[in-house]
Amino acid sequence: MSWILDHLDDIVSLTLRHTWLAGVPLVIGLLISLPLGWLANRHRRLRGAVIVGAGLLYTIPSLALFVLMPLLLGTGILDPINVVVAMTIYTIALLVRSVVDGLGSVPDEVARSATAMGYTPVRRFFGVDLPLAVPVIAAGLRVAAVSNVSIVSIASLIGVNQLGDLLVDGYNRAIGGELVAGILGCVLLALVLDLAIRLLERALTPWRRAGQGGAA
Amino acid sequence: MIRLDGVTKQYPDGTVAVDDLSLTAPDRAITVLVGPSGCGKTTTLRMINRMIEPTSGSVTIDGQDVLAMDAAQLRRGIGYVIQHGGLFPHHTVERNVAAVPLLLGTPKKQAITRARELLELVGLDPALGRRYPSQLSGGQQQRVGVARALAADPPVMLMDEPFSAVDPVVREQLQDEFLRLQGELGKTIVMVTHDIDEAIKLGDHVAVLQVGGRIAQLARPAELLAHPADNFVADFLGRDRGYRALGFDSARVPLHDEPTVSLGATVSEAAARAGSDGWVLVVDDRRHPQGWARPADLPGEGSIDERALALGGTLARVDGPLRLVLDAALSSPSRRGVVIDGDGALAGTCRATEVLSVIETRERPSDPGDPISHPAS
Ligand SMILES: Nc1ncnc2c1ncn2[C@@H]1O[C@H](COP(=O)(O)OP(=O)(O)O)[C@@H](O)[C@H]1O
Ligand SMILES: [Mg+2]
Numbered sequence: 001m002s003w004i005l006d007h008l009d010d011i012v013s014l015t016l017r018h019t020w021l022a023g024v025p026l027v028i029g030l031l032i033s034l035p036l037g038w039l040a041n042r043h044r045r046l047r048g049a050v051i052v053g054a055g056l057l058y059t060i061p062s063l064a065l066f067v068l069m070p071l072l073l074g075t076g077i078l079d080p081i082n083v084v085v086a087m088t089i090y091t092i093a094l095l096v097r098s099v100v101d102g103l104g105s106v107p108d109e110v111a112r113s114a115t116a117m118g119y120t121p122v123r124r125f126f127g128v129d130l131p132l133a134v135p136v137i138a139a140g141l142r143v144a145a146v147s148n149v150s151i152v153s154i155a156s157l158i159g160v161n162q163l164g165d166l167l168v169d170g171y172n173r174a175i176g177g178e179l180v181a182g183i184l185g186c187v188l189l190a191l192v193l194d195l196a197i198r199l200l201e202r203a204l205t206p207w208r209r210a211g212q213g214g215a216a
Numbered sequence: 217m218i219r220l221d222g223v224t225k226q227y228p229d230g231t232v233a234v235d236d237l238s239l240t241a242p243d244r245a246i247t248v249l250v251g252p253s254g255c256g257k258t259t260t261l262r263m264i265n266r267m268i269e270p271t272s273g274s275v276t277i278d279g280q281d282v283l284a285m286d287a288a289q290l291r292r293g294i295g296y297v298i299q300h301g302g303l304f305p306h307h308t309v310e311r312n313v314a315a316v317p318l319l320l321g322t323p324k325k326q327a328i329t330r331a332r333e334l335l336e337l338v339g340l341d342p343a344l345g346r347r348y349p350s351q352l353s354g355g356q357q358q359r360v361g362v363a364r365a366l367a368a369d370p371p372v373m374l375m376d377e378p379f380s381a382v383d384p385v386v387r388e389q390l391q392d393e394f395l396r397l398q399g400e401l402g403k404t405i406v407m408v409t410h411d412i413d414e415a416i417k418l419g420d421h422v423a424v425l426q427v428g429g430r431i432a433q434l435a436r437p438a439e440l441l442a443h444p445a446d447n448f449v450a451d452f453l454g455r456d457r458g459y460r461a462l463g464f465d466s467a468r469v470p471l472h473d474e475p476t477v478s479l480g481a482t483v484s485e486a487a488a489r490a491g492s493d494g495w496v497l498v499v500d501d502r503r504h505p506q507g508w509a510r511p512a513d514l515p516g517e518g519s520i521d522e523r524a525l526a527l528g529g530t531l532a533r534v535d536g537p538l539r540l541v542l543d544a545a546l547s548s549p550s551r552r553g554v555v556i557d558g559d560g561a562l563a564g565t566c567r568a569t570e571v572l573s574v575i576e577t578r579e580r581p582s583d584p585g586d587p588i589s590h591p592a593s
Contacts, residue, residue: 116298
């Protein structure tokens with residue numbers, strides 16, 4: 001406990017870096033997954049390819065991906081960009097599927113009546129399909145958030161600092177307080193991100209809270 | 217005017233859903249496509265607003281080829297109603313109704329104000345506008361669907377089984393209101409249904425489709441009932457065809473004076489006026505029929521009030537269809553059918569046998585049909 005209090009500044013700055021390394025890829029990954037999922041949902045053949053491809057991507061070991069990044073991107077070994085890009089890939093791997101499922105969950109007759117009323121494809125996407133897909137996409141986003149928080153900690157092994165440092169250092173030097181701080185930090189961060197996504201989802205889906213059966 | 221000319225639709229899997237179909241839907245009239253499930257009704261309807269592109273043939277609206285128009289633009293000018301309304305679950309009811317005006321660039325405030333007016337027009341409390349569709353009953357959702365289709369005041373409306381998803385009582389109500397609305401608005405409507413009774417009730421013209429997407433008969437409802445073109449149509453029309461045809465045939469029938477008593481008269485007064493069968497017709501002070509009473513069944517010193525009335529028969533209008541006139545006689549406890557004038561006042565009573573005599577003199581079902589019907593090709 002005293003270790004934690006003594007190193008509060010470090011813990012806070014590592015937490016912020018961790019948030020950044022896990023959160024930014026979450027947002028970028030979502031922005032890339034949306035059009036990808038949209039395309040996949042429209043073209044049946046693309047759909048299978050995208051879903052299988054995304055599943056495969058997620059099976060690449062994170063350390064391998066972190067190490068590969070500088071080679072692929074031409075970045076420095078210690079550049080945090082490596083982690084951001086790798087985490088974005090993981091996010092996409094998890095989220096594309098949710099976006100496809102979410103868009104697929106829009107009732108046929110709703111999508112069709114939008115088209116019949118003269119919604120252009122783009123307008124229909126933003127005005128009808130996407131809002132209705134929010135619950136499914138948000139569920140995927142929550143999984144991706146937790147997954148990101150945990151995978152990012154591996155980045156300590158390639159020298160990119162975040163909460164994972166506490167785990168590695170605490171383990172190597174057998175400092176119990178440091179290990180606890182690392183674990184608690186990751187868990188709390190995951191919970192906070194999860195809560196944030198839930199609140200956002202709630203704000204975006206007021207209709208789901210409207211009680212059923214107002215009148216006979 | 218909507219014209220389909222030699223329209224064929226073959227789906228990629230080889231199914232021919234519509235086969236060389238030609239049809240004209242006249243302005244300001246309801247044209248109903250009716251037929252068994254899978255006969256190509258929905259496919260035909262969707263070719264009008266380009267939701268489905270025909271394999272061959274042409275579709276024009278007021279002479280303009282729909283295939284040459286921008287699809288979204290075209291659709292914004294065509295109201296579209298489907299089963300359950302197809303409402304957007306994530307928008308409030310009024311936002312749903314405002315959808316097309318908003319697409320067309322109407323300012324939001326104005327579109328919402330207009331949406332509330334439309335809710336009222338279709339018989340809904342505008343206060344429901346703030347709710348979400350899931351908070352409405354099926355019948356209310358269906359009305360919202362109609363309001364939404366009307367929002368941009370399109371001259372043309374396409375309706376795919378708009379009233380099939382609600383219970384029979386609500387359906388009847390929606391149909392009646394729809395007819396009233398159409399009487400005011402005079403839209404050019406193509407409606408699809410599998411329910412022949414609905415087709416006959418709502419259609420100015422009815423096209424009976426046969427599986428494979430071919431028109432078996434196109435005719436006015438009365439004509440269809442009286443002169444089905446072939447066995448398929450006759451079977452599809454179902455039972456009571458002859459009786460239902462009377463719903464479109466009006467003729468004067470002999471009326472008899474009917475002794476009446478007023479509400480509030482004493483039972484002995486009523487007994488004095490009752491016919492030989494003991495029934496007497498009770499009217500109010502404006503001579504509007506209230507029901508039948510049988511004084512012999514009532515306590516002698518009482519008076520004729522609402523509780524004394526037997527369940528009445530149906531009422532028929534003097535110039536109403538023979539079906540209702542006959543039914544008035546058949547459903548009356550005295551077997552004397554109550555006939556009223558245009559103001560609802562008693563005109564006299566009719567007898568079933570005399571109604572049948574009138575029917576005997578009418579055009580027979582074997583007589584040649586009217587010009588818009590044509591035999592199955
Ligand atoms: N997208 C499609 N692909 C293949 N066949 C279809 C498709 N849509 C409809 N059909 C077939 O076309 C025929 C007519 O369908 P439809 O127009 O929906 O009939 P209805 O509305 O009269 O029930 C049916 O045999 C149906 O199975
Ligand atoms: Mg159909």
